[in-house]
Amino acid sequence: MFTGIVEELGEVVAVEKLGDSSRFRLRGPVVTEDAKHGDSIAVNGVCLTVVETADGEFTADVMAESLNRSSLGALGPGSRVNLERPMALGGRLGGHLVQGHVDGTGTILERRPAEHWEIVKVALPDGLGRYVVEKGSITVDGVSLTVVEAGDDWFTISLIPTTLDLTTLGLKQPGDPVNLEVDVLAKYVERLMGQRPAGTGAGEGAA
Numbered sequence: 001m002f003t004g005i006v007e008e009l010g011e012v013v014a015v016e017k018l019g020d021s022s023r024f025r026l027r028g029p030v031v032t033e034d035a036k037h038g039d040s041i042a043v044n045g046v047c048l049t050v051v052e053t054a055d056g057e058f059t060a061d062v063m064a065e066s067l068n069r070s071s072l073g074a075l076g077p078g079s080r081v082n083l084e085r086p087m088a089l090g091g092r093l094g095g096h097l098v099q100g101h102v103d104g105t106g107t108i109l110e111r112r113p114a115e116h117w118e119i120v121k122v123a124l125p126d127g128l129g130r131y132v133v134e135k136g137s138i139t140v141d142g143v144s145l146t147v148v149e150a151g152d153d154w155f156t157i158s159l160i161p162t163t164l165d166l167t168t169l170g171l172k173q174p175g176d177p178v179n180l181e182v183d184v185l186a187k188y189v190e191r192l193m194g195q196r197p198a199g200t201g202a203g204e205g206a207a
Helices: 066-067 161-166 183-196
Strands: 009-018 023-027 040-043 046-054 058-060 080-084 104-113 118-123 139-140 143-150 154-159 177-182
Touching: 023 066, 040 058, 139 154, 177 183
Parallel strands: none
Antiparallel strands: 009 023, 009 080, 023 058, 040 046, 040 080, 046 058, 104 118, 104 177, 118 154, 139 143, 139 177, 143 154
16 A cells, blocks of 8 residues: 655666566665565556565566556656655555556646646546546556546646656656556445445435
8 A cells, every 4th residue: 555655756777578568677776775575666656566676776577457557568768757665554644545556547638837836637548537526636657646626537736846856747748648546435435336235225214
């Protein structure tokens, strides 16, 4: 489980194609300080399992499912990435509960500079719009953000200087893809409401 508070702006060192999967080697001195084989690290919001670490770098295998559902397949040597270790139980929850399970990729539509921040508009893939609400939470390339406006197939976010400086969102341009993870609580509520036992509808049995 993650919080969407990026710890480090890392870099892809190498990508080895292995049939329908890939092995990534990434540089991240901060997130590898205490990392070991089998640990999880979120890369642009995608939860990956550490294979090995050495000299501030780590390797991770990315299966076809992750490549198909995220933008990781477009990365190559030199690409910058957002890195985050899992949250520690008993620690502060600075963002919101993030699983590192990407729901799909969106596309940067436009950037609008303001006095001390930027408003960024992102296109949503089919099927995700119903989970995005104004003032709700969404994860964009692993960064926990608050939705400013929500349309049927788009949303906007406001990026403060810290986010622009310390994450890949400061580098993204219109047309670039981003990984999206919606609030998992919304998906659970939808599932439960769609499968309520008979006779439990709102208002039934009221005096």
